[in-house]
Amino acid sequence: MKNYSLDSEEEKIFILNYRIKRNKIIIYFANGKKRTVEYSIEEEKEILEKMKQQVLESNDFKYKQLNDKYNSSLYSLSCEILYVLNILKFSSLSPKTLNIYTCWFIISMIILLSSIFNNDAKIKDIVKNMNILINQDELNKKIRTNKNLLANVSKKTKKFINSIPEESEIFNLHSADKFSYDDIRTIINNILQQELDDNVKSNILSNNNTTL
Numbered sequence: 001m002k003n004y005s006l007d008s009e010e011e012k013i014f015i016l017n018y019r020i021k022r023n024k025i026i027i028y029f030a031n032g033k034k035r036t037v038e039y040s041i042e043e044e045k046e047i048l049e050k051m052k053q054q055v056l057e058s059n060d061f062k063y064k065q066l067n068d069k070y071n072s073s074l075y076s077l078s079c080e081i082l083y084v085l086n087i088l089k090f091s092s093l094s095p096k097t098l099n100i101y102t103c104w105f106i107i108s109m110i111i112l113l114s115s116i117f118n119n120d121a122k123i124k125d126i127v128k129n130m131n132i133l134i135n136q137d138e139l140n141k142k143i144r145t146n147k148n149l150l151a152n153v154s155k156k157t158k159k160f161i162n163s164i165p166e167e168s169e170i171f172n173l174h175s176a177d178k179f180s181y182d183d184i185r186t187i188i189n190n191i192l193q194q195e196l197d198d199n200v201k202s203n204i205l206s207n208n209n210t211t212l
Helices: 041-056 059-089 095-145 155-163 181-211
Strands: 015-021 024-029 034-038
Touching: 015 041, 024 041, 041 095, 095 181
Parallel strands: none
Antiparallel strands: 015 024, 024 034
């Protein structure tokens, strides 16, 4: 998962993901550090539970990002107004000076938009992980029995899903980074559409039996 800790202290304990290698679990934290522990089922369950809590407790982060985005939009508007006013006020500026103003404006916008898009990516990551948590059992159960649910999903995701052994879970927070926001949304929509189609067919059969 992406880093949606609120401060540098929380980064020290915020788990991004983990890797299992040679009976060891390597845990990666948001501050760039990592820790290695002996592998055990209980240890892995504890890590997944911690990651689950991070997703469930992400409301403060989402609120902060939305608030920052609102402030950024105001800053963007202010920059645009300031730029236009300066051009109007100093319309006699030399081309060189005008280029400096233009470059400053463009760089400011690039920095601002990069920050906004980065925050949007983190919000999408939270929504994706929340969808995996809420629908985890349904996803793991139905994807095994109906490959049609992978319609309109990326080749990369299909390849990953098909590579997972039958006895292993496909969808959890450990594997979440393997899926895009769009792919998870597509799979869930496919499941809902399949259920809707099944209900319609069931109602038609029921009505036909009633009229006979």
